[in-house]
Amino acid sequence: xxxxxxxxxxxxxxxxxxxxxxxxxxxxxxxxxxxxxxxxxxxxxxxxxxxxxxxxxxxxxxxxxxxxxxxxxxxxxxxxxxxxxxxxxxxxxxxxxxxxxxxxxxxxxxxxxxxxxxxxxxxxxxxxxxx
Amino acid sequence: xxxxxxxxxxxxxxxxxxxxxxxxxxxxxxxxxxxxxxxxxxxxxxxxxxxxxxxxxxxxxxxxxxxxxxxxxxxxxxxxxxxxxxxxxxxxxxxxxxxxxxxxxxxxxxxxxxxxxxxxxxxxxxxxxxx
Numbered sequence: 001x002x003x004x005x006x007x008x009x010x011x012x013x014x015x016x017x018x019x020x021x022x023x024x025x026x027x028x029x030x031x032x033x034x035x036x037x038x039x040x041x042x043x044x045x046x047x048x049x050x051x052x053x054x055x056x057x058x059x060x061x062x063x064x065x066x067x068x069x070x071x072x073x074x075x076x077x078x079x080x081x082x083x084x085x086x087x088x089x090x091x092x093x094x095x096x097x098x099x100x101x102x103x104x105x106x107x108x109x110x111x112x113x114x115x116x117x118x119x120x121x122x123x124x125x126x127x128x129x130x131x
Numbered sequence: 132x133x134x135x136x137x138x139x140x141x142x143x144x145x146x147x148x149x150x151x152x153x154x155x156x157x158x159x160x161x162x163x164x165x166x167x168x169x170x171x172x173x174x175x176x177x178x179x180x181x182x183x184x185x186x187x188x189x190x191x192x193x194x195x196x197x198x199x200x201x202x203x204x205x206x207x208x209x210x211x212x213x214x215x216x217x218x219x220x221x222x223x224x225x226x227x228x229x230x231x232x233x234x235x236x237x238x239x240x241x242x243x244x245x246x247x248x249x250x251x252x253x254x255x256x257x258x259x260x261x262x
Contacts (some may be wrong), residue, residue, distance in 0.1 A: 010215075019141060
């Protein structure tokens with residue numbers, strides 16, 4: 001049985017979506033970099049969306065990992081957008097002088113996808129459970 | 132500083148997307164159930180998409196947690212769709228007699244979203260880095 005990537009990388013209309021979960025131990029951060037870069041290369045995706053909404057802390061190590069993911073993705077012709085940053089994380093990053101160069105930010109996955117021309121749209125129609 | 136949910140729950144055009152990452156320790160499974168059910172209630176979402184593409188094993192405990200998440204979501208009027216199941220996981224579940232009642236499945240997030248009438252669509256336009 002082949003081992004799946006540790007970090008789930010989802011396809012979203014040709015974009016890649018990665019959701020970082022909980023505190024990331026150092027090996028997991030390396031996995032993140034490998035898995036995500038491989039996924040960008042394999043899919044030829046133009047865009048990578050990284051969700052950090054579950055993090056209440058981003059230290060300098062993780063900030064560097066994110067910057068390296070974005071840099072290698074850019075070399076593979078994909079742009080990286082960070083979503084879901086909590087205000088406290090933004091403040092800490094600025095205090096640490098970590099401004100995450102090479103990455104754009106967006107408030108939500110939907111907005112990030114829109115910046116790549118991928119729309120996520122609800123078409124109203126009757127649905128089980130809806131009123 | 133308030134603690135964020137352990138499990139990131141993303142909004143996708145009004146749907147909720149949860150990506151399960153790596154092996155889930157028992158406490159994390161309880162967090163999953165609490166966080167996801169709270170998110171369904173808070174957002175009034177009609178749909179919950181759970182991605183398990185990073186799992187190479189689903190044991191009976193996790194299968195029960197998933198079934199309970201789906202059951203409580205249904206009580207809150209949301210339907211649950213499971214995506215990204217690996218073939219080996221499907222085989223194991225069937226062998227264990229765990230057929231995940233109360234849940235639909237889809238191959239991809241895009242297909243799962245479509246089953247709720249939410250389209251994820253790429254509109255072609257020139258993009259930095261694209262040829």
